Amino acid sequence: MSVAAPASIPGVLDAWTDRPDATLVAGGTDIMVDVNFARRRPSSVIALHNVGELRERSVGDVGVTIGAGVTYTELQDRELATAVPALAQAARTVGSPQIRNAGTIGGNIGTASPAGDTLPVLVALDAVVDVQGVGGTREVPIDELFTGPKRTALAAHEVITAVRVPPCRGPQEFLKVGTRNAMIIATVSVALVLDRDARTVRVGLGAVGPVALRAVEAERFAEATIDWDDPVRSADATLLTGFADRVADAARPIDDHRSTAGYRRHAVQILARRALQRACSHG
Amino acid sequence: MADPLSYRIRVNGQSHDVCDAWIGESLLFVLRERLGLSGAKNACEQGECGSCSVFVDGQLVCSCLVLAATVPGAEVVTIEGLTAGGGTALTDVQQAFLDEGAVQCGFCTPGLVMTVHDLLERDTLPSELAVREALAGNLCRCTGYGRILAAVARAASGRAGTNRDSAR
Numbered sequence: 001m002s003v004a005a006p007a008s009i010p011g012v013l014d015a016w017t018d019r020p021d022a023t024l025v026a027g028g029t030d031i032m033v034d035v036n037f038a039r040r041r042p043s044s045v046i047a048l049h050n051v052g053e054l055r056e057r058s059v060g061d062v063g064v065t066i067g068a069g070v071t072y073t074e075l076q077d078r079e080l081a082t083a084v085p086a087l088a089q090a091a092r093t094v095g096s097p098q099i100r101n102a103g104t105i106g107g108n109i110g111t112a113s114p115a116g117d118t119l120p121v122l123v124a125l126d127a128v129v130d131v132q133g134v135g136g137t138r139e140v141p142i143d144e145l146f147t148g149p150k151r152t153a154l155a156a157h158e159v160i161t162a163v164r165v166p167p168c169r170g171p172q173e174f175l176k177v178g179t180r181n182a183m184i185i186a187t188v189s190v191a192l193v194l195d196r197d198a199r200t201v202r203v204g205l206g207a208v209g210p211v212a213l214r215a216v217e218a219e220r221f222a223e224a225t226i227d228w229d230d231p232v233r234s235a236d237a238t239l240l241t242g243f244a245d246r247v248a249d250a251a252r253p254i255d256d257h258r259s260t261a262g263y264r265r266h267a268v269q270i271l272a273r274r275a276l277q278r279a280c281s282h283g
Numbered sequence: 284m285a286d287p288l289s290y291r292i293r294v295n296g297q298s299h300d301v302c303d304a305w306i307g308e309s310l311l312f313v314l315r316e317r318l319g320l321s322g323a324k325n326a327c328e329q330g331e332c333g334s335c336s337v338f339v340d341g342q343l344v345c346s347c348l349v350l351a352a353t354v355p356g357a358e359v360v361t362i363e364g365l366t367a368g369g370g371t372a373l374t375d376v377q378q379a380f381l382d383e384g385a386v387q388c389g390f391c392t393p394g395l396v397m398t399v400h401d402l403l404e405r406d407t408l409p410s411e412l413a414v415r416e417a418l419a420g421n422l423c424r425c426t427g428y429g430r431i432l433a434a435v436a437r438a439a440s441g442r443a444g445t446n447r448d449s450a451r
Contacts, residue, residue: 002286002306003352025350029330032348035307036328042307047353096420097398099330101342102349182419183331 002044009053009161012046013134016157019044024159026054026069027102029095030111054106054161059083064165068106073097075105075118084125084165086172086191090117093176096183106160109145112152112211113185115258119146119212120204121174121191125165133158146211170194171279175271176206187259188267190247192275199228203272208251208264215272218246222276235280240273247272292354294318295364301351310349311335314361322362322393326422333421336394337361343401345420362393365400376400379438380431387425395421399435407446408439 004015004022016022023042025031026049034040048054054069057080064083066075072091074080081088094100094108094117108116109129119142127142133155142163145152154160173192178184189206201222205213222243227234253264287303292313299318309328314320314337323346324334330345337346338360346361367374373381376399386392395418402409402417409417414435423431 003288003290005353005356025353027348028350028353029345029348032309032350033329035350036309036347045306045350045352047350049353050356095330096333096345097401097417098333098336098343098345098420099348102344182416 003047004045005047005050007050007052009051009132009159012048012051012159013132013157015046017134019046020157022046024048026104026107027071029099029103030107061167063167065162066105066165067162068109068160069104072100072103072105084172086121086124086174086193087118089174090121090189090191093117093174105163109163110152110154110160112146112150114149114210114212115186115189115207116212117176117186117189117206120189120206122163122165122204123212123214124191124193124202124204125168126202128164129160130162130164131158132161143214149210168193168195170196171282173275173278175275177267177271185258188264188271190268190271190275192272192279194279196228199223201226203247205247205251205268208253208268210252213250213252215247215250218243218250218272221246226280231280231282235277240276243276244269244273288352290352290355292351292359293357294320294359295361304351306352308351309347310337310339310351310354310359311346313351314346320361320363324390324393326390331422332391332394333398334391334394336397336421338397338401343398362397365397374400375441376403376434376438379434379441383430383434383437385426385430385434391421391423395423395431399438402435403439403442408443409435
């Protein structure tokens with residue numbers, strides 16, 4: 001039998017030792033497209049849906065832990081949406097309800113598409129990815145995980161088990177441009193996270209580089225320019241334009257079948273401005 | 284080429300043996316080509332069109348993106364299994380589609396009916412925006428969606444009326 005459906009992470013690793021060529025399948029929404037179009041022919045499969053540990057999530061003082069098997073639909077549940085609103089907003093823009101019921105956050109990370117919707121959010125949140133292999137467990141900062149389009153720093157036979165987000169109190173935004181509002185792969189996306197306690201601004205950019213990017217100069221500018229005691233008043237043209245221009249400078253877009261580099265740089269500037277304006281308007 | 288697989292899946296309350304299958308077959312392929320359940324339609328094979336929508340363990344999914352060999356142990360419900368009171372009568376959603384003329388070529392209809400049932404189970408009186416968001420993954424190239432939205436509204440108000448009557 002070349003399909004295994006173990007109920008634990010050690011069971012997954014054992015099955016992988018027995019079937020070194022096996023393909024891991026969580027929601028299947030990425031892999032099955034490749035299989036249906038004959039771009040991938042799995043010789044054996046390890047299904048992850050029986051691994052209860054991957055479905056766990058917790059929200060607490062030390063931050064939020066989300067099991068890799070949590071679906072996009074579940075990311076919109078009240079508790080997670082309250083704790084990490086930008087992640088819920090991004091999840092809501094993924095595919096259709098059918099896709100969101102199946103696809104998982106671990107799959108979004110593992111596929112490592114430059115346009116993966118949750119990835120700019122996780123980058124802006126300084127998330128940490130928990131990984132397990134036969135050699136043990138390790139944690140990988142999200143910005144070290146992605147090494148290129150659809151490439152990660154995961155070693156052979158390592159499985160993503162969870163993603164952890166440090167505590168963060170303040171407004172968050174996720175904005176995305178595509179040819180439709182629904183059912184669309186991002187042409188450009190922007191995630192913005194303000195931490196009122198630490199007085200930090202973090203911005204993640206999607207689909208404007210080989211991996212989800214941070215815009216560090218823009219972050220430093222915004223942190224120094226916002227009046228943290230009165231963000232509503234401080235959201236003037238100097239702040240918004242200065243921030244948005246620096247975001248556009250950080251983008252590394254290309255021309256491809258979905259858009260042009262020029263349009264992407266334009267759109268990321270607009271989205272960055274809009275995101276900061278909205279975040280500041282929360283007061 | 285991987286060795287052929289044999290496994291058993293449950294569809295619409297019945298067990299079916301799938302014999303000598305390829306490991307990469309989608310649930311949609313198995314339903315249509317092996318079990319003869321052709322209600323779920325095959326169009327895009329990439330989760331874009333929603334015409335293959337089914338329930339797996341109560342979750343609305345695109346059956347083209349479900350690896351059939353991972354389905355043993357789950358309960359699958361297709362449009363063939365969606366009946367009023369277990370008989371052959373149409374469901375309220377199916378009747379509302381007929382009443383509002385929401386069916387033209389009919390190819391998208393099974394997927395849309397599944398999606399509307401899913402929506403109305405979660406949200407008994409959805410706003411039009413909620414309906415549009417829920418139906419965003421089901422493409423119809425005939426109707427322009429107006430009559431489909433009318434059918435959803437009719438089904439929803441029918442259920443609201445039923446609930447009022449039973450509460451009385």
